[in-house]
Amino acid sequence: MRATTASSLKNPLPQQHTRVAIITMAKKRSVQHATANDSKVQAVDLVSAPVDAPFFESSVSSASPPPGPFSAAGLGLTTPPRVPSPASPAQGTPTNRDKFMQVVHVQSIGCNIDAIRAGPGTRLTFRGTPVVLYPLSINPDRRYVIFMDENGVTGVTIWSPHLSKFKFDSIGAVCEITKVTLNAHQGKKSLNMSKESEVKFITDEDGRTHIPNPWWQSLLKNPVMSIIDAHTLHENCVINVSGILGFMTIEEKLVKNEVKHLLIFKIIDRTGQMEVRSWTAGISDFSRFRERPIQLKRVRVTAYSGNKMLELIDGDNGTQVEDDFPGAPDLSAFWVEPSAP
Numbered sequence: 001m002r003a004t005t006a007s008s009l010k011n012p013l014p015q016q017h018t019r020v021a022i023i024t025m026a027k028k029r030s031v032q033h034a035t036a037n038d039s040k041v042q043a044v045d046l047v048s049a050p051v052d053a054p055f056f057e058s059s060v061s062s063a064s065p066p067p068g069p070f071s072a073a074g075l076g077l078t079t080p081p082r083v084p085s086p087a088s089p090a091q092g093t094p095t096n097r098d099k100f101m102q103v104v105h106v107q108s109i110g111c112n113i114d115a116i117r118a119g120p121g122t123r124l125t126f127r128g129t130p131v132v133l134y135p136l137s138i139n140p141d142r143r144y145v146i147f148m149d150e151n152g153v154t155g156v157t158i159w160s161p162h163l164s165k166f167k168f169d170s171i172g173a174v175c176e177i178t179k180v181t182l183n184a185h186q187g188k189k190s191l192n193m194s195k196e197s198e199v200k201f202i203t204d205e206d207g208r209t210h211i212p213n214p215w216w217q218s219l220l221k222n223p224v225m226s227i228i229d230a231h232t233l234h235e236n237c238v239i240n241v242s243g244i245l246g247f248m249t250i251e252e253k254l255v256k257n258e259v260k261h262l263l264i265f266k267i268i269d270r271t272g273q274m275e276v277r278s279w280t281a282g283i284s285d286f287s288r289f290r291e292r293p294i295q296l297k298r299v300r301v302t303a304y305s306g307n308k309m310l311e312l313i314d315g316d317n318g319t320q321v322e323d324d325f326p327g328a329p330d331l332s333a334f335w336v337e338p339s340a341p
Contacts (some may be wrong), residue, residue: 057117112152172317228271243267278312
């Protein structure tokens with residue numbers, strides 16, 4: 001066995017150990033110095049520190065100033081350059097904002113609901129003129145009403161407790177229904193009333209309700225159409241026609257398990273003939289017009305099984321019947337003329 005001296009056990013490789021120890025201590029001092037500097041940087045008060053402090057001289061002033069609205073001296077916020085405002089549009093010219101708001105904030109609509117740029121579920125205020133009142137249905141109580149204006153036609157189901165407001169004297173007046181909901185099914189739009197919906201008729205300056213709509217009254221001045229032209233119109237058009245009342249009868253119809261009497265008569269002029277119907281009038285109302293000239297103002301074009309026909313509009317503001325009009329002598333002469341072979 002080899003003998004080991006005490007000096008070699010105490011300090012083997014003394015030069016190498018000394019070098020490692022020096023390097024280790026240097027690293028510790030470097031880390032401590034960096035940590036201390038970091039704590040000093042974090043503890044600096046950027047608000048109260050003077051601009052000429054050594055910290056700013058050694059770090060901020062030596063670095064390039066950052067771009068943007070910040071000033072390197074004191075890190076103060078400077079006023080950004082002012083952008084000149086665009087020129088105001090001419091008075092009366094709608095701006096892009098007006099156009100955008102008109103699309104987004106739809107509030108009041110008419111009967112042409114297909115032109116509304118709003119999604120399903122939108123709450124709207126609807127205004128129109130009731131023209132056709134369908135029979136009352138029960139369980140639950142409701143009535144379907146067709147509204148019209150100068151732009152279109154649409155139907156709305158009226159629910160209780162608003163049913164009492166829709167009678168024959170309301171035809172032709174201006175009605176407003178608030179908080180109706182826009183729906184769409186298979187690409188077809190419709191309006192539905194909600195529990196919060198309110199119905200009111202526009203009054204005049206004297207407070208009278210059910211005042212005829214000026215547009216509705218203007219239909220009486222439209223020119224009289226020939227019967228052959230009436231056959232080419234779409235449903236729900238309101239027109240004026242004239243002819244000889246050549247045939248009249250009453251038919252019984254079963255409507256919702258109830259027998260209804262339907263008045264049917266036909267008018268004829270030099271261009272053709274057309275059927276006219278009414279659910280409320282009787283033969284006695286038109287007996288004096290039999291085989292005589294008759295003029296019907298404000299009648300609605302409808303269709304059944306593809307056949308165009310006319311329907312009388314009920315109420316005092318509905319269809320107007322006349323026998324003394326400019327074309328009456330010509331119709332009387334036509335009625336007694338020899339028929340063409």
